[in-house]
Amino acid sequence: MFPGFFEWIWDGGHMLFMGALWYALSIIGMGLTFCLIKSAIETQQGKGSHHGDGHGHH
Amino acid sequence: MDSALIPEGVKRCSFGKFMVFISIVSAVLLWGVYAMLLCWLKGLNQTNMNDYYGFALWIWADLAVIALGGGAFFSGFLKYLVGKDELKNIINYAVLIGFICYSSALLILAIDIGQPLRGWFIFWHANVHSMLTEVAFCLSCYFGVLCIEYIPLVLENRQLNKVPFFHNFAHNLHEIMAVFAATGAFLSFFHQGSLGGVAGVLFGRPFAYREGVFVWPWTFFLFTWSAAAFGPCFTLSLTKLLEKISGKKLVKDNVIELLAKISGWMIFTYTIAKIADTYYWAVVTAPGKGQTLMEFYTGNAFYGIWILVLEVIIGGLIPGLILITNKGRKNKYLLTTAIILACIGVSVNRWVMVLQVMAVPVMPFDTWALYYPSWQEVATTILPVAYGVLLIGISYRYMPIFPQERELNPID
Amino acid sequence: MSAKEQKKAKRFGMVIDLDKCTGCGACMVACMAENNVPFKKDESNKLDSITWMRVFKLTNGKEYPDADVCYLPRPCQHCEGHDGHSPCVSVCPATATDYSRETGIVSQIYTRCFGCRYCMAACPYHARYFNWWDPVWPKGMEKMLSPDVSVRMRGIVEKCSFCFHRYQRAMDKAHLEGRRELAENEYQTACTQACPAGAITFGDLNNPGHAVYKLKQSPNAFRLLERLGTNTKVYYVSEREWVRRAGDNYLAHEKTGQVAAAH
Structure with a gap:
């Protein structure tokens, strides 16, 4: 899975397969992180809080 | 009692009735969990394998739910990448079904392996030449994508959405959903294909083996194509089923017909490709390995040529032909028949590519081996079905799954 | 591997004379004892009992007086496939089975296997077995197990290793004596030595000095399912044409022995 493991060979197969995997994982990870951070900032700025007020709890 | 949790403007059955439903399904679920624990604690000798x-x-079951759950990635692909905006009215449900199918697939795999505690070896000691490795990686990653697609639905629950962070998070996830949908489509293309490759690369098994391009046998492309083609039919089938149970129209006909039309053309073209593949395999590949087509369908008590007809003609060509015609899609009975046949067709294909592959003898002095599952296998296969029913029940009750429901079923 | 190393590489294999095999099963017994192969109280169901070496009974399907029987011992065929891509090695997702380019032996790493059984699906010879149960030895027998072979736990796949531990033992001895090469009789499998009819011959298929080198060149030699391209290292010999024909799948018009895949 990582370079350095004894199964790892520096060949096209490993680089292509693992490259695609880590590429997909980083897109997912970065997308999720972006959303989390943006949401945290927006929440801090008070955005979206009107949804919590006014309606009250039943 | 739980009215505060139910989306505004829609009607749901009484809490008592809902609890009766939950209890019955949970009983089935527990039966499956018991069988699952037996398999984990006592080992795979609990099965008839x-x-x-x-x-x-x-x-x-794994291959079938993944194919049927293909509606999620293909609908996402059509909505976010091709731009079929109407599909936003069914995409939530497609995502929910996909989420159920893929979580089920992962659970089944966890039960299926002989040493579940070593399951992580498939990632850690990955053999990149194995189709199963690719399946494991892409399946897990895509399940992550499905979670990301399902989370906003959960957060849109009336009470959860009042929490500012959840509201913002759901909104922001929606904003960049196209990125996740694209990644999901990419991952799905590969793992659906690799599942086909699992059988197609078996050069020691002439029944399964197919030639192909580069490292991918033809089954790789056929599996991806069929998942994209038949997956939406499962989404449509479950939509029709939920409409029947709830007694309400949940998705407008134009949306259903659009998805049915795309699915129809995909099925039709897939079936042509499948027929071509079968023909080439029957006259070139299999004879090249010393076996004739009819050897695969005779000499045993179960597998006859009927299964090929059921898969390709009844479960492929017929639903394809119905769905590509305007008349077929407009006729309620024809449409329902077609989407059910399509689900059967793709499930039979997956059955053939797993169980018939095992059944066919390869050594000339070997015999056909037939198998029937043990109750533990059946129970653990029903387990995901019960889990799916439960999750659909809960999601439908508490989350805004169908955007058109309010408009189609106004409450006075 | 360099060209020089390639030259030195071994391809251990077998030649089994089916006309000599009486079907006594001594090879199966020897294999089980040698390799600590677990067994159940009732071994009658051959679909879930482990037999690294299994003797198949073949018949020519004719009536008396033309009826004929052949017993075919089937160890793991140690396929080389194309360039080491044997059917099972290439599919194992966790690199738990490996093709050795030094010996030509297909190994199984028991501590690595997590029991997905894809290799079993890939093997057309049914040479791979799953441990459906944990091994249970009759009281006292655990003390008689071979210390050179690890016992296997429930939930993993195992198969014939060409008694690889014997190779390791022989190599250890050779190294201590300052040698790098083994004599033919220094490394022999348990089944080979147990066969009372002398039907099994084992050695390096690449070594012209070994008996198998010549035996495999017999016009009556064939390999199981050769046309699938598995490129096995177990050769069979029989003077009977129907036996040679039973070793592979033939279309009605095809001649025996003329359909093998090229390597």
Whole structure:
């Protein structure tokens, strides 16, 4: 899975397969992180809080 | 009692009735959980699998739910990348079904392996040349994508959405959903294909083996194509089923017909490709390995040529032809028949590519091996179905799954 | 591997004379004892009992007086496939089975296997077995197990290793004596030595000095399912044409022995 493991060979197969995997994982990870951070900032700025007020709890 | 949790402007059955439903399904679920624990604690001797049937009911169930759950990635692909905006009215449900199918597939795999505690070896000691490795990686990653697609739905629950962070998070996830949908489509293309490759690369098994391009046998492309083609039919089938149970129209006809039309053309073209593949395999590939087509369909008590007809003609060509015609899509009965036949067709295909592969003898002095599952295998296969019913029940009750429901069923 | 190393590489294999095999099963017994192969109280169901070496009974399907029987011992065929891509090695997702380019032996790493059984699906010879149960030895027998072979736990796949531990033992001895090469009789499998009829011959298929080198060149030699391209290292010999024909799948018009895949 990582370079350095004894199964790892520096060949096209490993680089292509693992490259695609880590590429997909980083897109997912970065997308999720972006959303989390943006949401945290927006929440801090008070955005979206009107949804919590006014309606009250039943 | 739970009215505060139910989306505004829609009607749901009484809490008592809902609890009765939950209890019945949970009982089935617990039965499955009991069988699952038996398999984990006592080992795979609880199954009827044997050394001839290393792959059996579970792997079929796995392949089938992944194919049927293909509606999620293909609908997402059509909505976010092709721009079929109407599909936003069914995409939530497609995502929910996909989420159920893929979580089920992962659970089944966790039960199916002989040493579940070593399951992580497939990632850690990955052999990149194995189709199964690719399946494991892409499946897990895509399940992550499905979670990301399902989370906003959960957060849109009336009470959860009042929490500012959840509201913002759901909104922001929606904003960049196209990125996740694209990644999901990419991952799905590969793992659906690799599942086809699992059988297609078996050069020691002439029944399964196919030639192909580069490292991918033809089954790789056929599996991806069929998942994209038949997956939406499962989404449509479950939409129709939920409409029937709830007694309400949940999605407008134009949306259903659009998805049915796209699915129809995909099925039709897939079936042509499948027929071409079968023909080439029957006249070139299999004879090249010393076996004739009819050897695969005779000499045993179960597998006859009927299964090929059921898969390709009844479960492929017929639903394809119905769905590509305007008349077929407009006729309620024809449409329902077609989408059910399509679900059967793709499930039979997955069955053939797992169980018949194991059954066919390869050594000339070997015999056909037939198999029937043990109750533990059946129970653990029903387990995901019960889990799916439960999750659909809960999601439908508490989350805004169908955007058109309010408009189609106004409450006075 | 360099060209020089390639030259030195071994391809251990067998030649089994089917006309000599009486079907006594001594090879199966020897294999089980040698390799600590677990067994159940009732071994009658051959679909879930482990037999690294299994003797198949073949018949020519004719009536008396033309009826004929052949017993075919089937160890793991140690396929080389194309360039080491044997059917099972290439599919194992966790690199738990490996093709050795030094010996030509297909190994199984028991501590690595997590029991997905894809290799079993890939093997057309049914040479791979799953441990459906944990091994249970009759009281006292655990003390008689071979210390050179690890016992296997429930939930993993195992198979014939060409008694690889014997190779390791022989190599250890050779190294201590300052040698790098083994004599033919220094490394022999348990089944080979147990066969009372002398039907099994084992050695390096690449070594012209070994008996198998010549035996495999017999016009009556064939390999199981050769046309699939598995490129096995177990050769069979029989003077009977129907036996040679039973070793592979033939279309009605095809001649025996003329359909093998090229390597």
